[in-house]
Amino acid sequence: MSIIKKGSVTIKDIAQELNISTSTVSRALADNPLVKPATKAAVKELAKKYHYQPNFTALSLRSNKTNTIGIIIPQIVHEFFALVIRGIEDYAYSQGYNVIICSSHESYEREVLDAKALLSGRVDGLLACISRDTNDLAHFIEFKERGIPIVFFDRTSDISETSKVEIDDYNAAYQAVKHLIDIGRKSIAYVGGSKNLNINKDRLAGYSKALSEAGLKTQKDWIVHCEAEDFESGKESTTDLIKKNEIDGLFASTDMLAVGAIKNMKAQGLQIPKDIAVVGFSNWSISSLYEPSISTVDQPGYEMGLKASEILIRHINNPDEKNESVILQTELIIRESSTLV
Amino acid sequence: MSIIKKGSVTIKDIAQELNISTSTVSRALADNPLVKPATKAAVKELAKKYHYQPNFTALSLRSNKTNTIGIIIPQIVHEFFALVIRGIEDYAYSQGYNVIICSSHESYEREVLDAKALLSGRVDGLLACISRDTNDLAHFIEFKERGIPIVFFDRTSDISETSKVEIDDYNAAYQAVKHLIDIGRKSIAYVGGSKNLNINKDRLAGYSKALSEAGLKTQKDWIVHCEAEDFESGKESTTDLIKKNEIDGLFASTDMLAVGAIKNMKAQGLQIPKDIAVVGFSNWSISSLYEPSISTVDQPGYEMGLKASEILIRHINNPDEKNESVILQTELIIRESSTLV
């Protein structure tokens, strides 16, 4: 029986028990050929017996590497973001990295707090998707100043000279609205999320482009912006729109907004897609489960995560790596809400 | 202009620039009254100028505290778990703790991997919810041996002598099925998730109890277990059940299973709730958005997270704290799928 340690077993404990130095133990565990086979065996046996696990903190301090990457993301209860996270994790794990996820809950203050927490040398790199409320990017710039690489994904910023991985929101929206036009709709409204985000500006631009290209006009009150992108907003923000009875098509920048809108329309006795055809965005599971099933734009979330972490880890391993900007394409999925019967 | 450091600014850099020792700098930053006000001011000014941030790793090593708690959770794309995480985060942040979330993706292997990664002194405590596949708990027991406290939540285990925070699944299921009986249903089926999980055993037991108490009988093939708890499983697993045309009520242990089942029933021309009344579990947003809206059991996820992290942090601060077992109550929400018209 040996002495029971309260905390974890360290290299020093093993060294003491075998009457050798910590250096030798360290080398033995690293399979260094300098160590005599017999010593090596003894060390390894004891390490196994005591479930020795190198102290992560000590290792990090010595090597100045944490083998951890940080993720700052606005929400995690979000099918798209969750997919991104999964992609990030899968690649990161395969490269021996761990992951710290911080959810900013769409709050600028929380995002700054999270950034500060990650700045103190806890992570070797950062993957960030800015919150709805974020305008000032100073907290991210500090990372660059300390030589901690950042890759932005999905929601990026014009200012930052960093690598980014984005969705081609402009084209995705363009295709979605073009599809509505192709099935004969002429008065198409837009319901979108926060104007603050580039992705929404791009989606709106794609919408406008499709209309103008087809020689169609929109009206000022056919374009609605909601801060929250939830079901309730979709419902409330479309009430006026529906009352006027002017539109025959709707492009929503989020599936949840689409569901809210459709529910509202159905309540007013409108038929979907006969009276109004609807296309959403993101391909959340509800879009296929809802009745009618909702046409939408599928975003490659998993690929986005994979790509973002791949670029980040490349930056970590090679500080001189030049910035890279990736734009991923989407796929329009046509379902009942925009199919003529 | 001062020398530009590649990495972060350390206490040593400040000391050098002011020609004082690191001890004094450290004390000045800690507002130690021993330090002369003038020195203190100079140090603080420089620290601010250089955005000095204490090195997290060094701090951890010195204090043997990481101020971080680990979470091992089966899924994050899950409205209930996401709520739990939010509760954990909110309390942890308020106490100055950070959080590392590891998602096991319902895989035992991944869970073990995550546990090993967290074991090496990265976290001061662990919150865990076991995966569907987990039977062996050795990887958790090691935490106890090293004096790292664990609190299990939601899905707990009989074996472990640890603190736990659970839902009263037995009673929740009992109330749900009793409700179906109260509205006159006599032939009630059960569709549930993995039999491996205690929560599902409890839900099944609650179901059985409600039936037997009312003098009702079930049949062997009225009880269906699915490994996956998704929409597809709900659809497939109920096909035989519906064909036989024997049941007039269904209790599903998950809303997604309920949605799948209802969709299947509707496809067979059955009316909900007239022909079959349905109650789900978890109060996912789809249960209120679906048509018909689905009766379900609301689980206090946020409170669970709050409570679990509160207990954990208490354990961290006081290793002699005795184990605590909390059982949270649920609320039955009655919607269209079980309302007589």
Added chain:
DNA sequence: AATGAAATTGCAATCGTTTGCAGAACATAG
């Protein structure tokens, strides 16, 4: 048995921070 080379091992510094203790600088009183 002495010599030299080869095979092992240990010392000590390092990563960034804190802190007990000793000592320096300064001020006040006698």
Added chain:
DNA sequence: CTATGTTCTGCAAACGATTGCAATTTCATT
């Protein structure tokens, strides 16, 4: 000008691990 106290600062060890360099042991060879 000494004695005594007060205020302030620095040295060095510690946290757990790695690693260049030096020291020791081992062994073969003459």
